[in-house]
Amino acid sequence: MEDPGLNETKYHHGNLKQALVEAGLDILREDGLAALSLRACAARVGVSHGAPKNHFATLAVLQAAIVAEGFRQFAATMRRHMNAAAKDSKTQVMASARGYVAFAEANPDLFRLMFSMERQLDVYPDLMPASREAYAVLREVTQRIAPDSCENPVHQTTNETMLWTFIHGFANLKANRQFYTSNAETGKDPELEDVFPKLSYVELED
């Protein structure tokens, strides 16, 4: 619990595993995916380059741990936005969506890595529960916005897919600064508020 002095150098780090993951998150944010390596993470933590091997056998394993932590922080960001908003369902959907987009914008490389690594969901056991944690927020919010339609589990899934698709698309284009293309005339990026409430769902029928 006690944090050792910042300048204190100890032979045993004490929390190297978690520190390497956080170093990885920082590197992704500051220097991008290409800069992510075992050696770079070790250097940022201030440990010799051989040290990570004790906790992560390969770079891929460290990446998986970083992505898992990314999903947890992603879910936390959405919940934080949601909890700070008014309690009506429309506002809560909007708030969690804003959290989704804000996270993507703040961590574009991590976001890209998170959503391109899940193919290996089976290989790294940490990954699945972490990504489910994020998906659970989306599921909750979908149920809140369309409770009747969601009584049918197939419709529930369809509703989730529609909501996710839209939010994910927006977050992606926003994080990658793609709207620059669409509105070079106005020079204004569309905001989620401009576009999201103008969308409506056809009620699903049995």
Add this chain to the structure above:
Amino acid sequence: MEDPGLNETKYHHGNLKQALVEAGLDILREDGLAALSLRACAARVGVSHGAPKNHFATLAVLQAAIVAEGFRQFAATMRRHMNAAAKDSKTQVMASARGYVAFAEANPDLFRLMFSMERQLDVYPDLMPASREAYAVLREVTQRIAPDSCENPVHQTTNETMLWTFIHGFANLKANRQFYTSNAETGKDPELEDVFPKLSYVELED
């Protein structure tokens, strides 16, 4: 115009620049982004590793050319799907969207690279017109599906953004096999047809 024999080795390649770009596209498809290097492209073409320098000063420049060619092929794929479909507007929108998704699924790494490099739109002059070529398809299709609303240019832009956001989100999640998460119960990936027609747009007002 005449294609030299396949096994004929010539000192001067004759079309090395374009050949390197196509080698890059193949490498992205077959081995992924991490495998893309000047040396790998040269090797695939069957040319010495120093040769690309005569056409592409750095890897970044070659990447930009690959991405530009990617956008051109992307636009062509959408148009091909569109032209093969019935001529009513709804079917044409659906068809071009299917082209969008199909391209992303067939070239996930290229697709990712295309939509994460555009930040450097200004640096590589080829990039902007190529990406606009793809965006033009989306614009046409938007006008066709909501001609009244699109008389107002602000609404036109909003409509484009909504359509793009949805299609791009779906293509992204599909290409990255993300729907595996959402419907582990059913084990079935949602299809564009299941989800896209269930979406409707609120008419925009002045």
Add this chain to the structure above:
DNA sequence: TGTACATCAGTGAACGCGCGTTCACTGATGTAC
């Protein structure tokens, strides 16, 4: 409470690898006369 010893986590030198880059070269092509 003290000593011996096993275990564990981090060190630092060394290795091979693929990469981008440089450079003197050479083969092929095109142009001037």
Add this chain to the structure above:
DNA sequence: TGTACATCAGTGAACGCGCGTTCACTGATGTAC
């Protein structure tokens, strides 16, 4: 039509770099007695 020469495109050896990985080591910690 033929010759000389400039230009251009591709070659292959060499360099330094950061990377992952190995390995004998050493400092710190925990446990047995």
